[in-house]
Amino acid sequence: MDRVSKEVRSANMRKIKSKGMKPEMLVRRLVHGLGYRYRLHRQDLPGRPDLIFSNRKKVIFVHGCFWHSHRDPNCPIAHKPKSNLSYWEPKLERTKERDMQNVKRLEEMGWQVLEIWECELKDTVELAHRTRRFLDG
Template identity: 60%
Template sequence: MDKLSPQRRSENMRRIRSKDMKPEMVVRRLVHRLGYRYRLHRKDLPGKPDLVFGPRRAAIFVHGCFWHQHDKAACLDGRVPKSNTAYWGPKLKRNVERDAAAQKALAEAGWRVLVVWECETRDQCLLESCLQSFLAPE
């Protein structure tokens, strides 16, 4: 793999969005097709969950494997970069800590939380059954 110039790397990083990314859109389409309605990125909830189902007190986070450090054994996209580790290590660690704090705060407030990882959106049949069981009436 060729090493990227700092300018090219900066350009790549600038294009990464926090909302409406492809994995999130996959989950949104599936949930909508299943007949559930939701609100997006509610700012009044810890962590601003990607999808919020108010009456069900359920929230879904769609995490990118790299940015939220998916388990390294399960997902190769969750690797920490080998270059500039002094920057990436603490940054990614803060993301993981912030995610855990938001999920804990939601759970303590009586919300059910589901985290969908970017790599899990590739198998839509499995994802659909997971979403159905999470959102099904209790």
């Protein structure tokens, strides 16, 4: 059973955006600070990657650990919903499947993909090293 009414839950869900969220903005600032320039959310690419480096044929997705079902057992953010499982389980499973298909399609098109998880944003030094290795490699 949900703790809030259906109307309140619906209003809360409508407020959740898909672009320009805090994790994505942190990655964008970090990448820009490293000296890389990029485009955002190209609609002609599968999954509309968050950051696109066209001249390098590389893209970055910034995933929320809950919304994209991060499977790392050490992730403090990802969790399984406790209520309304008949709604949440298929929804989260579809998102996970869609993510895998988008990565596969991008790779078939010759793009390299880096997925950054929300929980990885705390260690900005490691994230900067990982991002630089990906973009320069």
